[in-house]
Amino acid sequence: MGVYALASAQELVTINGKVTDESGDVIPGVNVYAENGNNKTTTDHQGNFSLSVPKTTLTIKFSYVGYITASRNINQNKEKITLNISLSPTKSDLQQVEITGRKEKTYKNTATFIGSKSEILLKDLPQSVSYASKELIADQGAVRVGEVVKNFSGVNQFTFYDDITIRGFRINGGSNTQLINGMRTSTGFWKQPLANYLERVEVLKGPSSALYGNASPGGVINRVTKKPLAETRKSLSLSMGSYNTFRALGDVTGPANKDSTLLYRLNFGYEDANSFRDMQFDKNLIIAPSLTFLPSKNTSLNFDLVYNDSKSRLDRGQSVFGNGNLYSTPQSTSLNTGNDHLNEKTYNVSLSLNHRFSENLNFTASYMKTGYSEDLYEHRSANTYALDATGKSVDNLIAMQIFNRIRKRYIDNFSGFINYKLKTGKIEQTIVAGYDYASEKLPVGASQLTATNYRNAANTGSISFVKSEYDKDPTNYIKKFLVVNNLLVPNVPSFNLNDVMASQRMQDDSKNFFTQAAYDPTYYFLNAGYVQDNIKFGKLQALLGLRYEYYTDYSNYLKPTQATANSKALLPRFGLVYSAITNINLYGTYVMGYTPQTASAISNPNAGGPFDPLKSNMIEFGAKTSWLDERLTASAAIYQIKQKNVLYNANVVGQPDLLRSVGEERSRGIEFDIIGRIIPQLSILASYSYNEASITDSPIASEIGRQKPNAPHHTANIWAKYSITSGILKGLGIGGGSNYVDSRILSIDATQTIPSYTLFNAAFYYNVGKVQVQFNMNNITNKVHWVGGYDYLRLFPGTPSNYLFTLGYTFN
Structure with a gap:
């Protein structure tokens, strides 16, 4: 009896068929799988x-993003079954926030939340968006x-x-203008x-202040966290490589109860890595749990936490003669010593x-708190060479400093808005109205000790060397300094590029003279209200928005001399989309942006100021298309961005962090992006941009017309992956691509440049059952290059x- 049962369990039934939509068009890439087994395939x-499944299988399911999942029972008495399926599209009502996880497993994404405070099809957004899905990130072996x-x-x-x-404008993570799930x-x-x-990871190109307040005119980066899925998925991967x-890394998700009203997801990661750079290492622990509660079909509650514990050394870059x-120096050379450390802890927690009150009215409210702590000890350059007794560079x-x-820093922000849909005759409208609050605080307790400059003649402290004072009276002025072997004796020993190993040894810093640097508490907050109307009439769509923002900053916060500074901005946004034909949308947009440049916003007490706020605007025209039954999308854009009151380093000796303002910058360019699948087995991503970012107005006449630092004229990228889905080589895949970045200037004086470079990367994949083996090779030709500086x-x-x-290993 037992032998008979075993034989029966191994009997298979083969199911063949075709999947189409309601109009009869075929749908490639549909997931076809047995409801109670591991057997699965795609169209x-x-x-x-x-698809071959055991005869014990009762139901076959068909799922694809944008369509309602279909189920079909099968006749267990047959060995071969023909099953043709027509899938129905999902309702057009789009969710207002990213509630549950994305089920697609391709490079292509069809919708975004970053461009309109609610889900919108990428082709209907009158602004350029670039993105990379988790599948692309994993295939390239990228981790940052x-x-x-x-x-x-x-x-x-x-x-x-x-x-x-982005488009010639710098954006950094030190300011709270980056986004996680659309929150600052x-x-x-x-x-x-x-x-x-x-x-x-997605980038909304151009000023986004009409939606998110102060932000870079080049664009805003949004990091979208993985959300829980209603189906169980579990994966674990181990990686080993160079240095x-x-x-x-691990990722587990699924329902937490029988009726799937509570969904969970947990991502975790651990990293222990060295570097090609001397003295550098990274030890990271990241934990990111997420919960989704669905008490009814009209209500959802999301909880997300991202916690990161990082231990490393801060790498300030390579110095040359x-x-x-x-x-003239190896690219591995760093200026660190053995007693340097950088310990950082960051958490982002959101609710x-x-x-949905009705089919036409939705309400969304989100709150996120960010906490950051920094414990830094570093030897770094003073951004200049050491001096001899005549003030000449050696x-x-x-020249070094410690x-x-x-x-610590804390960021709070709240976003609440309603989304109302109405239809009047042939006119359809989606109205969004909301309120934002954001604040950032550097609390009491921050401290910074700094050792820099040169030793005085009595060797009892340190003083700075001012060349103009030396030139007035060289003989008497040099008597203020301690001089040995015709060199000014530095407070912190200079880094000798001719004896790197000796300079990198752990030092006795107790002999240096430290001073307490000003690190007063800072605090600012903003309140903003906005309204947006997306109007659709036939083939024409208009996106109209207006935001009013009131910004409050406290200078000398919590001191007797505390003072309040206020600024306000009225920020319009206009966009038009025209559906020329079924698969081509044309668009144009105008947006404005601003960013306060107060002490709190800059987060550097030594930057100077006060400075006027950055003011920017952008005009952009473009086209978005889809081809090959929606498998492949392409977009093109032409734009101009202008920004006033930009800050650059003042290059003042002894004040390396001091900033100054120039008049105006302008960025003009064109961009092309392609992403998707040419055939189900071949995924591709390609992009090209030409950008001319330059200074158009400055108090220093010679700066006018100069290219902005680290803003290449040309960049290009291509990546493709081919997977074999049948035959003896089934499960084998190969990927490869190339990246090109043009030459760049490094500073506003345009005297220092870094060359262009082209990199080639490749990857091999092999899937067998639940196991995946992946091998990534980057910079195959070992090209010497610099990513910036x-x-x-x-x-x-x-x-x-x-x-x-x-x-990698996946399991149920």
């Missing part, structure tokens, strides 16, 4: 499928946002930090966290509520040829 580019942005047109790294350039936050800036908890890299030769000696800083004392070299081996 090919002609909509056909073939800085590695992901290479896929976006008009986006490139600025430094090693969480610091990038900060990433801490110095170190980029792991990205394994992200569903996708003693070890990484363990004063002769200006980029290749969001979405309730080309092989880097920062010992402890601080500030000057030749702070260069940020790109990683040499490296590899990563990953073993």
Whole structure:
């Protein structure tokens, strides 16, 4: 009896068929699977499928994003079954927040929440958006946002930090103008966290102040966290690679109760890695739980937490000899010593509520709190070479300073809005009206000790060297300083590029003279109200928005001299979309932006000021298209962005953080993006941008017309992956691509540049059952390059040829 039962259980039935939509068009990539088993497949580019399942199987399911999941019972008495299915599209009512996880497993995404405070199809948004899905991120072996942005047109790294350039304008994670799930936050800036908890990374190009308040005119980055799914999925991966890299990542999700009203997801990651850079390492722990409660079909409650604990050293970049030769020092050379450390802890916790009062009226409310703590001890350059007794730079000696800083920062923000849909004749409207609150506080307790400059003649303290004072009376002025071997004796020993190992040894810093740097508490908050109307009439759509924002900043916060500074802005947004034909939308948009530049917003007490706020505007025209039965999308954009009151380093000796304002900058360019699948087995992403970002008005006439720092004219990227889905090589895949970044200037004086570079990357994949093996090779040709920098004392070299081996396992 037992033998008979075993034989019966192994008997199979083969199901063949085709999946189409209601109009009869085939749907490639549909998930076809047994309800109570692991047997699954997808439809090919002609909509056909073939699936073998045990005869004990009762139901086959068909699912695809944008369509209602279909179920079909099968006849267990047959060995071969033909089953043709027609899927119905989901209702057009779009959810107001990202409630549950994205089920797609491709590079392509069809909708976004970043551009309109509610879900909108990408083709209907009159503004350019670039994105990378978790599938693309995983296939490329990328683990940080800085590695992901290479896929976006008009986006490139600025430094090693969480610091990038969008359309020629810098945006960094130190300010709270970056987004997580559409909420304002900060990433801490110095170190980029792991990205394994992200569903996708997306960039809304151009000023986004009409939606989110103060933000970079180049664009805003939104990190979308993975949300719970109503189906059980579990995965674990282990990675090992170059520079003693070890990484363990996990992702589990599913329903927490029988009726699936409570869904959960937990992402976690651990990393222990060294670097091609001397003295550098990263030890990261990230935990990201998420819960979704669905008490009724009209109400959802989301909870998200992202906690990151990072231990490392802060890498300020590579320095070269004063002769200006980029290749005069190894790219591995860092200025750290063995007693440096950077310990950071960050958490982002959010709670969001979405309730549908009726088919036409929805309400959304979200609150997020960010906490950041920093414990930093670093040896870094003073952004200049050491001096001899005549005030002349010594080309092989880097002037050094020590920062010992402890601080915390807290960011709170709330967003509440209603979404109302109405139809009057042939006119359809979606009206959004809401209120935002955001604040940032650097509380009491922050401290910074700094050791810098040169020792006085009595060797009892440190003083700065001012060349203009030396020139007035060289003989008497130099008597103020301690001089040995015709060199000014530095407070902190200079870094000798001719003896790197000796300079990197752990030092006895007790002999240095430290001063308490000003690090007073700071606090600002803003209140904003906005209204937006998306009007649709036939083939024409108009997106009209207006935001009023009132910003309050406290200077000398909590001191007797505390003073309040206020600024306000009225920010319009106009966009038009015209559906020329079924698969081509044309659009145009005008948006304005602003960013206060107070002490709180800049988060640097040594920056100077007060400064006038940044003011910007953008005009953009473009087209968005879809091809090959919606499998492949393409977009093109042409734009102009103007910004006033930009800050640059003042380059004042002894004040390396001091800033100054220039008049106006302008960025003009074109962009192209392609993403999707040419056939079900071949996924592709490609982009190209041309950008001319330059200074158009400045108090210094020679600066007018100069290219903005770290703003390349040309960038290009391509990545493709081919997977074999049948035959003896089934489960095998190969990926490959290339990235090009044009040459850039590093500083506003345009005297220092870094060259262009082209990188080639490849990957191999093999899936067998629940196991995936992946091998990534990056910078295959070992191209020497620099991803960015500030000057030749702070260069940020790109990683040499490296590899990563990953073993993954999925289970139910």
